Amino acid sequence: MPIKTSGLHHVTAIGGDPQRNADFYLRTLGLRLVKTTVNFDDPGTYHLYYGDGSGKPGSLMTFFPWKGAMPGRLGNGQATTTSLSVPETSIGWWKQHLAASGVETSQVRDADNNADSEDTLTFCDPDGLQLALVAHPQGDPRDPWDTKLVPAEHAVRGLHSVTLSVSKEDATAGMLTDGLGLGFSHQDSNRLRFAAGAGGAGALVDVLVTPDAPNGLVSAGSVHHVAWRAPDEPTQAAWRDELLDKGVGVTSILDRQYFRSIYFREPGGTLLEIATDEPGFAIDEPLLELGRALKLPPWLEPDRDQIQAMLPKLDLPGENNPELS
Ligand code: ZN
Numbered sequence: 001m002p003i004k005t006s007g008l009h010h011v012t013a014i015g016g017d018p019q020r021n022a023d024f025y026l027r028t029l030g031l032r033l034v035k036t037t038v039n040f041d042d043p044g045t046y047h048l049y050y051g052d053g054s055g056k057p058g059s060l061m062t063f064f065p066w067k068g069a070m071p072g073r074l075g076n077g078q079a080t081t082t083s084l085s086v087p088e089t090s091i092g093w094w095k096q097h098l099a100a101s102g103v104e105t106s107q108v109r110d111a112d113n114n115a116d117s118e119d120t121l122t123f124c125d126p127d128g129l130q131l132a133l134v135a136h137p138q139g140d141p142r143d144p145w146d147t148k149l150v151p152a153e154h155a156v157r158g159l160h161s162v163t164l165s166v167s168k169e170d171a172t173a174g175m176l177t178d179g180l181g182l183g184f185s186h187q188d189s190n191r192l193r194f195a196a197g198a199g200g201a202g203a204l205v206d207v208l209v210t211p212d213a214p215n216g217l218v219s220a221g222s223v224h225h226v227a228w229r230a231p232d233e234p235t236q237a238a239w240r241d242e243l244l245d246k247g248v249g250v251t252s253i254l255d256r257q258y259f260r261s262i263y264f265r266e267p268g269g270t271l272l273e274i275a276t277d278e279p280g281f282a283i284d285e286p287l288l289e290l291g292r293a294l295k296l297p298p299w300l301e302p303d304r305d306q307i308q309a310m311l312p313k314l315d316l317p318g319e320n321n322p323e324l325s
Helices: 018-028 088-100 170-179 233-245 301-310
Strands: 008-015 032-039 042-051 060-065 078-085 106-108 119-124 130-135 158-166 183-188 191-195 204-209 222-230 260-265 271-276
Touching: 008 018, 008 042, 008 078, 008 158, 008 271, 018 032, 018 042, 018 060, 042 301, 078 222, 088 119, 088 130, 130 158, 158 222, 170 183, 170 191, 170 204, 222 233, 233 260, 233 271
Parallel strands: 008 060, 078 130, 158 204, 222 271
Antiparallel strands: 008 222, 032 042, 042 060, 078 158, 106 119, 119 130, 183 191, 191 204, 260 271
16 A cells, blocks of 8 residues: 555654743643653653644644753754744744743745745744744644633644755655655755645645755754654554565554554654554543643553652643643
């Protein structure tokens, strides 16, 4: 079965201090904490999931935040910018809101350097992760999370795109098109855009060709991997067979509790994942209470006390922080 992903599922990055990370994504960017759990491969570290009201695929940014983590280095073989989608009329609001939060931004206007005529605001999170807020001219029909700090009319709609930095483009482009079923959209100087499915916000990836850039180093402030959507488990299993047939080194199917995952590296060096849309974040707590309590998968539940003792205390949404819900 040829692989045909419909778009981005999530982006996972490494953070520093967990509280600072949560404050930035919840208060400054106005996302919802849709799950508080641990890194299943390293349960002494949190895994925080931010997204829209229900944590729909395509809305998700997730972090492994480690206090004292070494800073990473941006470079080739990485997703160097993660872009979030906002309404066209909201760029000005965001510029002010971010300035008021002490975040420096720079604005790329209209068609200055992209053929999609997108207005873009770029900035970094507290650990130096490169982010952008992008207004796609065709808009974005997705429902946002609404908070007092970031009202729905301006709120982030979900992921817009990622930028993969590579030293040369051919093999990465081949993986995106022949491998994942994306289509080539257009090229602006050293930036090539690809679109999944019907395209638009949440289904885009830019490949930035920077032959002279150093290789990236994945640590705090950099993206660990980029996940693409598969509708369900049988489709994911068929796509895994397809990758194996193409000679791609892909992991076995891993149970991530809220989705199933396979991982492989694109030839330019970035770690990619295919994650299922199912079962989603309401599988182990009510939708209204997402993110408020530490959730563990069944196989880690027996070690809850030990795990909780290792984790730093976090001030989460809930009764103490009504402005976040
Ligand atoms: Zn992932």
